[in-house]
Amino acid sequence: MLTKRITPCLDIKNGRTVKGINFLDLRDAGDPVELAEFYAKNGADELVFLDISATEEKRKTLVNLVLQVAEKVNIPFTVGGGISSVKDVDVLLQCGADKVSINSSAVKRPELINELSAKFGNQCVVVAIDAKQIDGEWIVHLVGGKEATKLHLFTWAKEVEKRGAGEILFTSMNHDGTKNGFANEALSRLSQELNIPIIASGGAGTKEHFSAAFKEGKADAALAASVFHFKEIAIPDLKRFLSKEGILVRK
Amino acid sequence: MKIVIIDYGAGNIQSIKFALQRLDFEATLTANAEEIRQADKVIFPGVGEASSAMKKLKSTGLDQLIPLLTQPVLGICLGMQLMCLHTEEGNTTGLKIFNTIIKRFSNQVKVPQIGWNQISELESNLFNEIAENEFMYLVHSFYAESCPEMIAQTHYELDYASALRKNNFYGVQFHPEKSSKAGEKILDNFLKLEGRT
Numbered sequence: 001m002l003t004k005r006i007t008p009c010l011d012i013k014n015g016r017t018v019k020g021i022n023f024l025d026l027r028d029a030g031d032p033v034e035l036a037e038f039y040a041k042n043g044a045d046e047l048v049f050l051d052i053s054a055t056e057e058k059r060k061t062l063v064n065l066v067l068q069v070a071e072k073v074n075i076p077f078t079v080g081g082g083i084s085s086v087k088d089v090d091v092l093l094q095c096g097a098d099k100v101s102i103n104s105s106a107v108k109r110p111e112l113i114n115e116l117s118a119k120f121g122n123q124c125v126v127v128a129i130d131a132k133q134i135d136g137e138w139i140v141h142l143v144g145g146k147e148a149t150k151l152h153l154f155t156w157a158k159e160v161e162k163r164g165a166g167e168i169l170f171t172s173m174n175h176d177g178t179k180n181g182f183a184n185e186a187l188s189r190l191s192q193e194l195n196i197p198i199i200a201s202g203g204a205g206t207k208e209h210f211s212a213a214f215k216e217g218k219a220d221a222a223l224a225a226s227v228f229h230f231k232e233i234a235i236p237d238l239k240r241f242l243s244k245e246g247i248l249v250r251k
Numbered sequence: 252m253k254i255v256i257i258d259y260g261a262g263n264i265q266s267i268k269f270a271l272q273r274l275d276f277e278a279t280l281t282a283n284a285e286e287i288r289q290a291d292k293v294i295f296p297g298v299g300e301a302s303s304a305m306k307k308l309k310s311t312g313l314d315q316l317i318p319l320l321t322q323p324v325l326g327i328c329l330g331m332q333l334m335c336l337h338t339e340e341g342n343t344t345g346l347k348i349f350n351t352i353i354k355r356f357s358n359q360v361k362v363p364q365i366g367w368n369q370i371s372e373l374e375s376n377l378f379n380e381i382a383e384n385e386f387m388y389l390v391h392s393f394y395a396e397s398c399p400e401m402i403a404q405t406h407y408e409l410d411y412a413s414a415l416r417k418n419n420f421y422g423v424q425f426h427p428e429k430s431s432k433a434g435e436k437i438l439d440n441f442l443k444l445e446g447r448t
Contacts, residue, residue, distance in 0.1 A: 002368045002407055003386065040431070045367055071269045076388055076429045096265040098390075098429065121299045123363045123390045166363055166390075195358050197365050220361065250367040250386040 003248045004214050005045035005221035006235055007199065008228045010035060012051045012081070015061035033068045039228070040075045043235045045250055047073070048101065048169075048223060051081030063095055070096025078126055080169075086115050093120060101126040101169055104142045107149055107156075110163060117164025126199070127165040129157060131186070132173035138186055145173040153186065154193060161194050168194065169223065171201040179205025179227070187217030199223050207233060207241040214247050254278040254442065255290040257317070259307045261297045261329065270428035274439050284316050291322055292442055297329030301353075301393075302341025304329055318346050321447040324420050331415065331422030332393060340393050349415045349422060351398035360408040363392040368405050370413050370425065375402040377414065377421055379440050385433045387413070387425035395424065419448040 011018050016030040036047055049069070051062045059082050066079055079092050080101030089100050106113055106127050116125045130145055131138045131153040138153035157168055170190060172183035182203045191198050197220035200213040204224035213219045227233045239249045254271065256264055258280045271278050278294065279286070287293060295317065297304055308314040317324070317334075326334045335345045338353035345353070356362045367386040370378075387405075394411040397404065403414035405424070415422040421441065427434035 002364060002366050005366050067265075070266055071272070074270065074273065074429065074431050074435060076390075076426075093263060094265060096263070096269060098263070098266070118300075123365065123392070124298070167365060195361055196363070197361050220366065 001248050003045070003250045004219070004242070005199075006043070006210070006238060006249070007046050007048055007221050007223040008039045008044050008235075009048040009050060009201070009223050009225045011225065012049050012062065012065065013053050015065050018052070032065060033072055036069050036073045036077070039235065040073045043239055043250070044075065045221070046075055046098075047077040049077060049079050049081075050101075051079070053082070063091055066092055066095040066097050080126070080128060084112070086112075086119055089116055089120060093124060099124045099126050099167070101128045103128040103130065106160065107140065107142060107151065110159065113160055113163035113165055117166070122164045122166035122196075125165050126167045126169050127160040128169040128171065129153060129160075130171045130173055133183075133186070141173055145176075154189065157190055157194060161196050165196060167197045167199060169199040169201055172203065175203030176201070178203055181205065181209040182213040182217055182219070182222065184212055184217035187213060187219050191218035191220075197221065204233075207238050210238060211242055211245045211247060214242070215245075252276070252292065252442070253290045254292045254294065255287055256280045256294045256296060257287060257313065257330075258282040259304065259311060259313055261299055261304055261307075263298045264296055266426075267294060267296055267327070267428045270435060270438055271442075274435060274442070276442060282311055282313065284312065287316060288320065292444075293320055293322060293324040295324060295326040295330035295334070297327065297331075297333060299329060300341060301329060301332060301338045302343045305333060305343050305345070308333070308346075314346060318348050321419060323441065323444040325441050326420070326422035327428070328391060328424060328426060331424055332395065334415075334420060334422050335395055338393060348420050349395070349398070349400050349417055351396050351400065351412060351415070353393045353395055355393050356408050363390055364407045365390045367430075368407060368413075368425075370403040370405055372404045373402065375414070375416050375421070376444060377402065377416070377423075377437060377440050381433055381436060381440075387427070387430045387434060389413070389425045391424060395422075
């Protein structure tokens with residue numbers, strides 16, 4: 001049976017991992033390749049690298065990073081951040097990335113999803129959607145939640161599926177960083193209304209939160225950063241817990 | 252040992268090259284018929300859409316060459332699907348090596364299937380030291396119908412063939428190059444297969 005995925009997310013700036021990495025036993029905690037190897041060995045099912053470099057120039061280091069990760073890591077990984085053209089994606093996939101994640105570039109020019117899906121197949125096109133619930137309405141936001149759009153989460157999600165997204169990475173801005181659990185109600189609605197896998201993001205604090213994202217939120221994968229980076233949750237423990245909860249995970 | 256990866260513009264070759272490197276093997280990417288014929292092992296990769304991939308094979312004559320190869324050949328993902336009789340994707344006729352057809356999962360399940368699923372009913376040297384129900388990474392919307400050439404089975408919506416074998420031809424739906432240690436072991440097993448037919 002297909003298992004639920006546990007997906008650590010690494011924020012990358014100028015080729016280095018950022019956001020309070022607390023791995024004392026790593027030689028270089030800021031080295032994304034070493035961290036990725038650590039997660040792969042500890043049972044992560046896939047990895048996401050999110051490049052938050054401010055400039056185009058510095059993003060070029062990302063290509064090198066992708067090559068190094070592909071060389072060392074034997075599980076699939078997704079790369080996102082600042083990707084806006086077919087050419088960008090071509091380079092990343094050729095270097096060994098399995099999937100790419102696009103966000104604001106898809107909102108600004110939705111045809112990009114069709115173009116990527118036609119050229120590379122929908123299985124490698126992840127559309128990331130950041131949304132904030134305002135007066136009961138889930139509104140799509142850009143720039144890490146700073147800029148509101150006119151799009152509604154569920155209509156936008158259906159549109160990206162129709163245009164050829166292979167997967168949706170949904171981050172609830174209301175839950176992100178709170179460690180109070182995932183946005184299970186919205187997740188569950190996405191999962192029921194769409195026919196492509198949904199990755200839950202934002203709010204992971206405890207093992208129970210992951211369980212709820214899969215059971216109540218019906219998510220196919222759950223992504224988290226700080227709970228893994230700060231070693232609050234170890235992936236082998238998490239998987240044992242989920243397995244006891246009756247959730248299928250890879251052992 | 253000379254290992255070639257068939258070059259017909261089908262993405263994500265780099266991951267296969269790196270996986271082989273981790274096993275201390277080097278592979279050459281080539282579309283040259285003579286080089287492919289003379290290699291000890293041939294890997295036939297594939298990511299993307301079936302009808303355009305088949306067009307590329309035809310334009311270079313690789314569609315004629317591949318079925319005549321006599322050394323061990325491993326088709327991966329779309330590569331495996333193209334080795335079958337026919338695929339529903341783009342209503343494409345295959346290379347007719349494996350006697351089965353490729354169909355699309357229904358909308359009763361999420362499509363594509365993305366993630367780790369189990370392989371069972373393992374029946375080949377390809378799976379030496381691989382445990383029954385081992386997890387492999389899969390990402391696909393189309394599947395091979397069960398058939399006598401099946402050497403591994405996976406369940407998603409229904410039981411389907413996740414690996415096939417006929418004589419020197421092997422095909423796997425999953426990505427051994429992305430399936431952790433167990434995947435690397437399968438690649439290693441493939442590279443250890445001996446002889447020509």
